[in-house]
Amino acid sequence: MLDQSQAGCAARRAPLLTTRPPAPARPPSAYAVEVHTRRDVDALLPGWRDLHRRAGAWSPFSDPDAQLAWCDLFVPAGRERIVAVRRTATGDLVAVVPLFEVAVRAPGLTVRTLQAFGALHEPLLHELPEVLVDPACARPALAAVVGWLARSRDWDWVELPLRQDQGWFESRWATDAGLHGAIVVHKDVVPTVVLPLPSSGEPPALKRNLRESLRRSRNRIDRLPGECTLDRVDPGDPRWEQALDDLRRLHAARARMGGVVAHDDVFAGTSQTALLQALAGSGARTRPRIHRLVHDGTAVAALLTLDAVDRTWLAVSGVTPAHWALGAVTLLQWEAVQEAVRAGRRAVCFPTGVDTAKLRWSEDVRLSHVFVLVGPRRRSRLWFRAYWLARGLQSIRSHERRAAVRPVPQGGA
Numbered sequence: 001m002l003d004q005s006q007a008g009c010a011a012r013r014a015p016l017l018t019t020r021p022p023a024p025a026r027p028p029s030a031y032a033v034e035v036h037t038r039r040d041v042d043a044l045l046p047g048w049r050d051l052h053r054r055a056g057a058w059s060p061f062s063d064p065d066a067q068l069a070w071c072d073l074f075v076p077a078g079r080e081r082i083v084a085v086r087r088t089a090t091g092d093l094v095a096v097v098p099l100f101e102v103a104v105r106a107p108g109l110t111v112r113t114l115q116a117f118g119a120l121h122e123p124l125l126h127e128l129p130e131v132l133v134d135p136a137c138a139r140p141a142l143a144a145v146v147g148w149l150a151r152s153r154d155w156d157w158v159e160l161p162l163r164q165d166q167g168w169f170e171s172r173w174a175t176d177a178g179l180h181g182a183i184v185v186h187k188d189v190v191p192t193v194v195l196p197l198p199s200s201g202e203p204p205a206l207k208r209n210l211r212e213s214l215r216r217s218r219n220r221i222d223r224l225p226g227e228c229t230l231d232r233v234d235p236g237d238p239r240w241e242q243a244l245d246d247l248r249r250l251h252a253a254r255a256r257m258g259g260v261v262a263h264d265d266v267f268a269g270t271s272q273t274a275l276l277q278a279l280a281g282s283g284a285r286t287r288p289r290i291h292r293l294v295h296d297g298t299a300v301a302a303l304l305t306l307d308a309v310d311r312t313w314l315a316v317s318g319v320t321p322a323h324w325a326l327g328a329v330t331l332l333q334w335e336a337v338q339e340a341v342r343a344g345r346r347a348v349c350f351p352t353g354v355d356t357a358k359l360r361w362s363e364d365v366r367l368s369h370v371f372v373l374v375g376p377r378r379r380s381r382l383w384f385r386a387y388w389l390a391r392g393l394q395s396i397r398s399h400e401r402r403a404a405v406r407p408v409p410q411g412g413a
Contacts, residue, residue, distance in 0.1 A: 029088060031137075031144040036082040038071055044084055047093035051132050052285075053309075058163050058368070059118075059130040060308035065284035067098055067117045073274055075100045081114065083148060085141045094134040095141040097160070111383045114149075114158040125272050125304070125315055128190060128352055128368060129161045138166050143173040149373065150177035156380035158373045159187065169371035181376030185388075188370040193350040193358040195337065203341050210360045214334055217327035224326075226296040230335055233290045235280035243290040246299035248273065250318025257321050266316055276304075285309060291332045293323075301328035305336045312340040313349045333361075 036044050048064040061067060071080055079102075085095035098117040103110055118129035133141050142162075149158060162169060174182040197204055206214075221228050233243035248267040255265035266272050276288050286308045293301040300323040304315040314336060317329045337348050350358045354365060374384045 029144070029147075031094070031140060032086050032088045033144050033148040034084050034086070035148070036084060038068070038075075038077065038080050038082075041068070041082055044082065044093075044096070048084075048096050048132070051093050051096060051134065055132050055134055056165075057130065057132065057309060058311075058366075059128040060286045060306040060311070060313045061118050061128070062130040062132055063284045063286040063308065064096070065282050066279055066286045069278040069282050069284065070117055070275060071098070071100070073271065073278060075117075083145055085144050087137075094137050095132060095145065097131045097145050099158070101155070109379075112155050114155045116159065116161055119159065119161075125266055125275065128192070130163065130368075131161065131166075133166055135165060139170070142166075142169070143176065146173040146179075146373070147177040150174070150179045153375070156375050156377070157384050159370060160373070161190075161368055161370050164367045164369075168369070169373070174373060179373075179376055183374045183381070185372040185374065186369065187372045190352050190368040190370065191354050192352050192366050192368070193354060193362055194364045194366050195348040195350075195362040196364060197337075197341055197345060197347055199346075201341065201344070203338055207360060210330075213327055213330055213360075217331045220326045221293070221328070221331070224295060229294050230332070231292050231294060232335070232339065233292065235288065240280065240290075243292060243299070243302070244273065244276065246292060247290050247302040247304055247316070247318060250299065250302045250320060251316050252318070253320050254318045257324065260324070289336075291335055293326075293328045293332060295323070301326070301332060303329060303332040303336060307340075307343070307345075310344075310346040311349055312336060312343075312345050312347075313351075315351060 041048075045064060052062065052064055057063070061070065079100045081099045081101070083095075083097040083099060084093060085097075086093055099114045100117060102113045102115055102120065104113075105111075116129040116131060118124075142160075149155070160169065169184055169186075171184045174184065195204060233239045237243075251267055252265050254260075255263055279286060279288050286306055289305045289307065291303045291305065292299045301317070301319040303317040306313040306315055314333055317332065319326075319328055340348050348361075349366075350361065372384070374380055
């Protein structure tokens with residue numbers, strides 16, 4: 001028989017036969033994520049279009065119908081992942097992030113990345129992919145997308161573009177989702193020069209040097225022998241196919257010019273022409289238009305614009321070497337600005353990048369950012385390092401090409 005002291009020791013050595021309280025249930029997420037393919041996206045489209053109207057879309061290619069036209073052209077079937085985020089309580093759609101998988105295969109290895117619709121296919125007409133997020137809940141909605149990425153884990157890295165008003169990609173979203181060891185890289189800043197338009201319906205005030213350039217352009221055109229006219233051609237116009245051919249021809253002529261800053265011919269292949277044709281024939285709110293300067297029945301300068309909700313985007317242009325000194329593209333840009341004013345649009349946006357020619361119009365520069373989420377696996381990091389080094393070299397070469405001035409061929413341009 002144990003005495004009291006021994007009984008006390010035995011009691012201290014004996015395990016406590018108590019019941020552990022159940023772990024508290026995780027609160028339901030305020031946001032639910034669903035993933036669509038091209039085949040089943042029709043059910044999402046009405047809400048996606050409504051979000052496009054509500055979210056104050058920036059890029060002309062953020063239009064859902066424009067993005068699906070792009071997807072049909074460039075994304076192999078089954079590679080698309082159209083990620084939608086809804087409020088759990090109400091079912092309201094608050095974000096759509098259309099992604100597609102790019103797989104690079106090497107012997108014994110496949111590297112998979114997820115890219116936003118509109119990325120990678122260069123040279124580009126638009127250069128600015130975009131995701132749609134309700135500004136009122138941008139941070140939690142994007143965090144929900146990262147949570148889905150953490151659960152899928154079938155990628156090595158993901159590139160996401162965010163507009164200036166959509167905030168910064170936060171590393172905490174990855175750690176909260178369980179992606180411990182993942183890294184977030186700020187890949188790029190994409191600037192866009194924006195010319196705000198007065199709400200009064202009057203044309204914007206221009207800088208003195210720009211007014212003088214436009215005056216000289218008109219005077220030179222007026223002195224040309226023969227007849228010169230300015231026109232605008234919309235999809236559905238019987239002249240549309242001819243105007244598109246004119247744009248391609250004149251853009252190629254500008255790309256080959258000597259004695260001027262070099263640029264690529266975005267129509268060198270067939271893909272960008274096909275994209276314009278797809279947009280022209282779709283129900284997208286983004287509509288292409290072609291402005292031309294026609295001399296004696298032949299187009300000698302052309303400018304592509306994209307009308308997107310409350311903005312007009314100036315895209316690629318072209319001109320014959322013989323008419324370069326007219327300043328015709330600047331004049332066509334002014335015609336497009338005045339058309340945007342008459343249509344009640346809020347702003348005119350120039351092609352991405354900042355240079356002196358664009359800053360003549362406006363010094364208002366809007367920024368978009370591109371972020372990369374690199375997965376936590378060692379192989380993902382290793383391959384991303386190789387990609388980042390190669391990209392840096394490619395970027396330097398690209399800047400060198402843009403800074404180069406092609407020599408004028410002997411005998412003139």
